[in-house]
Amino acid sequence: MAREYRTLKTEVRLPYEVAYGATWTRFFEGLKDKKIYGTRCKECKRVLVPARSFCPRCFVTTDEWVEVKEEGTLVAWCYTNYRYFGMPIEPPFVTGLIRLDGTDVNFLHLIGGFDLSNFEEVSKTLRNGIKVKAVWSEERRGHILDIRYFEPV
Amino acid sequence: MARAVAVVGVGQTHHGRRMDVSYPDLVREAVVRVFEDTGLSPKDVDGVVSGTMPSMMEGVALTHLYFAEAMQAVGKPILKTETCGSTGVSIAHTAFYWVASGMAEVVLAVGHEKMYEGDSQATMTTVLDPFYQRYFLAGAPGVFSMQSQLWATRYKIPQDKIRDAAAFISVTHHQSAFDNPYAHIKMKVTMEDVKNSRIIVYPIRLLDVCPNSDGACAVIFASEKVAKRLGRKVAWVKGVGYRGDEQFFGDSDKVVWQSAIEAAKQAYDQAGIKDPLKELDVAEVYNPFTYQEMIFYECFGFCEFGKAPDLVLRGIFSREGELPVCPSGGVLCTNPIGATGLIRVAEAAMQVTGRAGEHQVPGAKLALAHAMGGIDQFNGVMILGSEL
Numbered sequence: 001m002a003r004e005y006r007t008l009k010t011e012v013r014l015p016y017e018v019a020y021g022a023t024w025t026r027f028f029e030g031l032k033d034k035k036i037y038g039t040r041c042k043e044c045k046r047v048l049v050p051a052r053s054f055c056p057r058c059f060v061t062t063d064e065w066v067e068v069k070e071e072g073t074l075v076a077w078c079y080t081n082y083r084y085f086g087m088p089i090e091p092p093f094v095t096g097l098i099r100l101d102g103t104d105v106n107f108l109h110l111i112g113g114f115d116l117s118n119f120e121e122v123s124k125t126l127r128n129g130i131k132v133k134a135v136w137s138e139e140r141r142g143h144i145l146d147i148r149y150f151e152p153v
Numbered sequence: 154m155a156r157a158v159a160v161v162g163v164g165q166t167h168h169g170r171r172m173d174v175s176y177p178d179l180v181r182e183a184v185v186r187v188f189e190d191t192g193l194s195p196k197d198v199d200g201v202v203s204g205t206m207p208s209m210m211e212g213v214a215l216t217h218l219y220f221a222e223a224m225q226a227v228g229k230p231i232l233k234t235e236t237c238g239s240t241g242v243s244i245a246h247t248a249f250y251w252v253a254s255g256m257a258e259v260v261l262a263v264g265h266e267k268m269y270e271g272d273s274q275a276t277m278t279t280v281l282d283p284f285y286q287r288y289f290l291a292g293a294p295g296v297f298s299m300q301s302q303l304w305a306t307r308y309k310i311p312q313d314k315i316r317d318a319a320a321f322i323s324v325t326h327h328q329s330a331f332d333n334p335y336a337h338i339k340m341k342v343t344m345e346d347v348k349n350s351r352i353i354v355y356p357i358r359l360l361d362v363c364p365n366s367d368g369a370c371a372v373i374f375a376s377e378k379v380a381k382r383l384g385r386k387v388a389w390v391k392g393v394g395y396r397g398d399e400q401f402f403g404d405s406d407k408v409v410w411q412s413a414i415e416a417a418k419q420a421y422d423q424a425g426i427k428d429p430l431k432e433l434d435v436a437e438v439y440n441p442f443t444y445q446e447m448i449f450y451e452c453f454g455f456c457e458f459g460k461a462p463d464l465v466l467r468g469i470f471s472r473e474g475e476l477p478v479c480p481s482g483g484v485l486c487t488n489p490i491g492a493t494g495l496i497r498v499a500e501a502a503m504q505v506t507g508r509a510g511e512h513q514v515p516g517a518k519l520a521l522a523h524a525m526g527g528i529d530q531f532n533g534v535m536i537l538g539s540e541l
């Protein structure tokens with residue numbers, strides 16, 4: 001395996017325009033107004049967030065909209081400090097799995113609002129079970145990053 | 154179960170950083186070896202099934218077409234099966250179904266990946282939906298980090314104990330890889346090395362994590378008639394199980410993890426296994442991360458929930474233990490993802506036919522092979538045995 005031969009540097013870049021559909025359009029429009037929406041399943045009664053057009057378990061249409069609290073409990077987190085091509089968020093960053101109050105599934109977003117440069121410091125600040133609250137971007141465009149991050153309360 | 158099906162032979166490439174070969178040549182290396190192992194030839198094959206990670210990994214879409222010649226699939230039925238990390242076990246399941254149904258006598262299964270040619274973590278984020286999750290789950294390590302925390306928190310397992318058990322697993326697998334001629338990472342590591350290695354995604358350190366590998370694996374599945382005609386020891390498929398969770402990571406429990414529990418249960422029920430720790434002789438568990446391996450032990454019924462670190466530290470899953478896990482060195486030392494699950498099947502088959510060489514578990518008769526895929530979404534299991 002010692003010998004290496006020629007390599008070709010190549011690249012594939014493709015543009016996409018992906019449809020949100022009615023439910024996710026409404027969810028993302030809500031973010032512009034600093035509102036997080038979920039939908040409640042009429043069979044299992046779970047509140048699902050982000051909002052879904054149907055319950056993944058009961059397979060029934062979920063059209064009961066619920067405005068969800070912007071506070072919740074941190075269930076798990078991870079500190080990412082490496083890079084890959086096309087990474088959408090500049091590392092280091094902390095991802096949190098958050099149970100928003102009154103909901104029945106965990107919501108993924110960023111955890112922030114404090115110095116993230118030193119992992120040891122981050123690990124002193126963050127503990128599973130702490131309360132976190134959404135911090136909104138000044139300029140909102142109907143995107144998941146309209147919430148800048150959730151910060152410890 | 155339908156018709157009896159056997160794994161009649163296997164072929165693996167030497168896994169590693171294989172910039173010495175083109176991707177089709179790498180695939181051919183494994184295919185040539187499975188024909189050498191079985192004495193069969195391409196004309197004996199009724200159908201070919203192959204699979205990889207998403208096409209973005211190497212930048213060529215529909216690799217089963219790219220490898221039609223390398224797999225000798227020209228003029229034959231060809232299928233691609235793709236379930237992310239569990240692809241290899243899904244390929245094996247597909248080949249099994251094909252022969253078990255009676256529609257084929259001999260099926261060639263090929264899994265392959267060339268991870269050094271692309272950006273593996275960037276590829277893996279394309280598995281995630283583009284609206285929500287792709288922003289936050291940075292490749293595989295972040296997912297496994299959060300899963301391990303959920304597990305530790307649920308069962309109040311002291312961090313020190315988990316850290317020791319994870320390091321113990323890493324040391325064991327790295328040691329085993331020296332006995333596997335095809336393994337990628339061959340490096341002597343100590344408990345202290347693991348515990349002091351660089352943090353990748355807390356609490357996971359470099360030596361808790363699998364490498365990127367280039368590699369391919371080929372396995373031939375055959376009917377009872379063909380298997381008996383070959384006049385050699387074969388590995389019989391005793392059970393298969395596969396389950397998936399929802400695509401949203403936050404929708405389901407990843408500790409008492411239903412897709413892993415149910416996939417194993419389905420395979421155990423078919424194989425008549427009641428007490429896997431006692432009845433299985435060896436397990437090739439998909440273990441790209443040391444911590445996650447312990448969650449699998451619990452979901453597969455090897456021990457109670459929250460107890461895996463205790464059993465690990467008692468050596469239950471070591472080479473000389475009650476149930477040796479990954480005597481090949483496992484995924485932790487070799488991970489060409491599209492091939493990885495099929496390597497688990499190949500290793501399980503080698504064990505129950507007594508052909509595992511230096512890493513043979515003496516007298517192994519019943520083995521479990523497993524792979525996991527997606528954002529902790531899919532689990533697949535295959536049980537192989539020495540007796541029909």
